[in-house]
């Protein structure tokens with residue numbers, strides 16, 4: 426890996442403390458950082474290098490997945506860090522920053538490879554990129570790259586505008602758009618699952634698959650983020666980015682060569698084939714929900730509109746479920762269901778593939794009916810792959826019953842998303858970063874849904890906190906003869922028939 430300078434804008438912020446420093450430290454311990462590197466933290470407040478280093482040490486101690494942080498190792502790691510106070514809206518302040526970067530390059534004999542990480546509020550993305558260019562900080566003899574956090578725009582027009590502005594300072598190949606779901610090991614595993622397993626390769630199409638269900642449920646509510654969340658909602662916070670990325674990763678077919686360009690090309694093909702929704706038909710395919718008061722882990726919790734900072738009249742969606750059709754030869758006729766929500770019964774991100782049962786008719790005259798085969802990819806908090814198959818139970822009069830075969834390796838100490846993503850960006854591998862075309866196509870699909878929500882063309886269902894969203898979400902699948910699989914405590918009698 427090339428030696429480089431890592432310039433972190435937003436170095437005093439929450440994301441840097443909770444995710445970025447611990448990830449860098451774990452990479453350092455795993456010897457996945459270059460032998461020599463420099464990290465220049467940028468924030469508005471005044472801090473000495475020593476104060477900055479001690480705040481980095483504190484965040485590593487608090488948030489690193491390593492249970493013990495050795496003093497010797499952390500001290501050596503901290504030597505790479507220095508701090509520069511800059512108001513990013515003032516172009517003049519980029520000159521001392523550039524000097525600091527150059528001084529350290531000279532002192533450490535570093536090539537001019539520069540990674541810029543924008544861990545700041547989105548209103549600063551454009552101005553920082555433009556000041557990096559105008560100041561000359563981005564004019565290097567080595568490579569330059571830009572890592573950018575979400576959100577990438579707040580609608581299609583603003584995303585296009587942002588992309589154009591970034592494009593004036595960085596080439597598309599130099600821009601790494603973070604979607605932390607793409608850094609989750611099991612999401613990255615989706616591609617390997619297919620290319621490394623001919624069995625799944627053969628089955629990954631509409632001949633064998635009945636439907637696909639992608640769930641990202643959270644038990645947390647809006648927390649202290651009402652200021653951001655109340656004008657964002659689940660559709661923009663989760664669906665436009667993470668849910669559609671998981672859909673692309675699940676539905677893409679193997680390219681001829683496993684390269685970033687080809688994989689992103691395949692994902693783009695999926696998104697291009699997603700059937701667009703007209704605003705008027707959104708309510709047939711999309712369920713909008715908002716959590717009301719309820720109970721979680723045995724404790725009462727308030728409804729969304731009673732959360733601090735949320736207006737009583739808020740119609741913000743905290744839950745979205747949708748039926749998505751992919752109009753290509755592989756997936757024609759296979760519904761992909763996505764759902765995400767806050768204050769749901771459990772924290773669970775998973776992808777469930779339900780297989781067709783061509784012999785279903787054989788069972789028509791028997792009482793028992795086999796459950797479908799399910800391939801279950803658990804993404805978070807557990808990570809693993811399981812297959813539900815049917816088997817005769819000799820202890821129960823030979824009845825056919827579903828059994829789950831768990832293939833999880835039970836790996837401990839798995840790297841976190843930010844570790845995997847930072848490592849890739851430092852190596853120049855953009856496979857698991859969102860390409861502009863994916864982002865643009867995602868916004869294009871989401872826009873009519875935004876309009877339908879805005880114009881109240883879709884009912885807002887209030888669901889009790891601690892459930893799996895509103896009943897309308899179950900009904901969305903029921904209308905096609907399906908049900909959400911693996912929900913812990915069904916809110917209704919289990920459905921046994923699909924006919």
Ligand SMILES: NC(=O)C1=CN([C@@H]2O[C@H](COP(=O)(O)OP(=O)(O)OC[C@H]3O[C@@H](n4cnc5c(N)ncnc54)[C@H](OP(=O)(O)O)[C@@H]3O)[C@@H](O)[C@H]2O)C=CC1
Pocket residue numbers: 434435436437438439440441467468469470511512513514543544545546547574575576
């Ligand atoms: N926090 C999280 O869990 C997640 C955050 N994100 C995204 O990451 C980005 C950062 O979020 P987060 O860390 O939570 O934000 P914070 O508000 O915690 O931090 C903002 C950072 O920006 C700096 N900053 C603000 N104004 C200026 C300025 N004019 N000049 C220079 N620096 C400035 C602040 O410096 P100072 O304090 O010194 O003024 C601080 O370091 C956002 O885009 C967010 O959407 C994405 C996913 C999760």
Ligand SMILES: O=C1O[C@H](COP(=O)(O)O)[C@@H](O)[C@H](O)[C@H]1O
Pocket residue numbers: 605641643662663774805
């Ligand atoms: O990006 C976001 O993701 C988190 C959920 O992430 P996870 O890794 O815990 O599944 C979500 O809580 C947050 O609202 C959203 O901005």
